[in-house]
Amino acid sequence: MRRVLVANRGEIAVRIIRAAHAAGLETVAVYSDADEHGRWVQLADTAVHIGKSAAAKSYLNSAALVEAARSTGADAVHPGYGFLSERAGAAKEFADAGLTFVGPAVSTIETMGDKAAAREAARRAGVPVVPGSGPVGDVDEALAAADDVGYPVLLKAAAGGGGRGIRPVASAAELAEALPAAQAEARAAFSDDTVYLEWAIDGARHIEVQILADTAGTVVHTFERDCSVQRRRQKLIEEAPAPGLPARTRADINDAAVRLARQVGYLGAGTVEFLLTPSGEFFFIEMNTRIQVEHPISEAITGVDLVSEQLRIAAGEPISFGQDEVGIRGAAVELRINAEDPDNRFQPTPGTLTRLDLPGGPGVRVDTGFVAGDRISPFYDSMIAKVICSGPDRDTALARARQALAELRVEGVPTTVSVHRRLLDEPDVRAGAVHTRWLEELMPETL
Structure with missing residues (x-):
């Protein structure tokens, strides 16, 4: 593998390009009419225009992506998340074109993308299902x-x-x-x-496990994340490790994720998602066969570069560490900063970022695909940035998150920053006592 086409945009495209360059790989960015001046376009070694602004005519156009790879000599495709990342048909088109797909086999995407088939695979692996x-x-x-x-x-x-x-x-x-x-x-x-x-489980927590699997059949996990703060089943805040999780439950849920990955012959990075009941039972709900938006908090508590591991695995190399070499070091929290108006039922608010001052300091990381002057397009996801804060313990990570939000300045479009500031001060969040319906109960008038 020598040159990777990044079949995505925004912060995840920037993230992949950086990891590829660190690994000594060349990169090809793609862009639509709306993204000609995107940050990822400037960071890549080469960039190719693939179509009009609408995703269906650009980032979802697998034929255009294959042609971009051919015209630039790319020999691999990294799909990121969203768009074509979990579409088996697109993965097959890339493979048929002789391109290495940075992800699992087509058959695995098909199985785990069919929620009923995924439930059956979990049963065969001895993993409890809802x-x-x-x-x-x-x-x-x-x-x-x-x-x-x-x-x-x-x-x-x-x-x-x-x-x-x-x-x-x-x-x-x-x-x-x-x-x-x-x-x-x-x-x-x-x-x-x-x-x-x-x-429908009442009061359930959303717990997901990050796994990696290589061509030698090695499967490891990098522990779990709690993604229970959700609005209409879309995550707002994620943290790792899951707070207050008993050691036995942590071991069992991570082991279950590894068993399922082995059962389906998984390859690459993936996430196995569970619901955890108030009584401590857990049930498999689905598997995402791609890198996740919230992967940075797993990186923060383990020191593992998950995107670099994806590239290693796709190149046929083994995972760079063993299960006994990775442990939990402190805690981390991620806040998704979106161009949405909390005072108008979180309607998307596309527009130009007239100011974007990002926070810094120990344990603070910001992943973004934008700079001041860029436009948040109405054609794509409204996320502006991810603020990731970590520390030696959960209290420190949350304190750093509050400070990061105090420093963050976004002007030009309404954002969800005010909601995050409120949520981090909520006693239930401080105590780790939230569930998937918690936010809807807290803010029913705005959701």
Whole structure:
């Protein structure tokens, strides 16, 4: 592997380019009409225009990406997260074009991208899954399945992910009404109308485990993250390790993630996601077959460069460390700073960043794809930056996060900074006593 095409934009494109350069690899950036002056375009060795501003005509256009790789002599493609990162068809197109895909095999993406198939793989690996059903095709099947599972339930798109394609249902009447709408939504969003049911666990925490697997069959984890502070199942704050997790539960949940990765013949970086009940039981919910937005907090507590490991693995090299060589060192928290208006139900607020002053100091890292004067485009995700703060303990990491927010200055567009400042002062956040519905209960008037 010599030259990597980065099939993404924004902060993750910057992150990949830096890791590739540190590994001695050349990089190719891609950009749409809206991103001609993007920071990642300037950092890469070469940059190629791939289409119009709409994602469907640029970053989701696999043919344009293959042609960009061919025209620049790239021999590998790193998809980042989002866009084509979990699309098996795109991974196959890259492979068919002779390009190394920095990620798992096509068959693995297919299996773990189908939530019903992923649940079955977890069962085979001896990993507990949330009680639920197989695919339900009509109302009668759904009602019968819900009676077995017990209300409340979640209607979930089999091809969904990232919190999308989920509808909570509290009764048979709601289910009969919601099923056709859920199927239509799944068809429109994922080109697959298959849905299934899961038991809705009250007061659950969202715990996810970062794993790495290489071509020699070695699978390791870099411990877990708690991503329970969510708005409409979209993460706002993540921290590592999960606060207050008993040592036995930590060992069991990390071991379960490794077992599942081995079961499906995983390759590369991935995240196995679980729900943890108030009683301490955990259940598998899905696997993301890519690098995650929140990977920096795992890096902060372990010292492992996850993107560099991805590149090593894709080149056929072994993981650079063994499981007994990695441990938890302190704590870290990540805050997603988005161009959204909290006073207007978090509506996206595209526009020009007239000022962007980033915080610094010990234990403070900021990942961003923007500088002052750049425009936050209406065509893509609204994230401006990720503020990652770490320390020798959780209290220090949170204190540094509060100080970082005090230093951060973003002008030109409304942002979520004020929400993060409020949340870090909430007693439940300070105590680590949050769950996936906590934020909705705290701020129902704005969400």
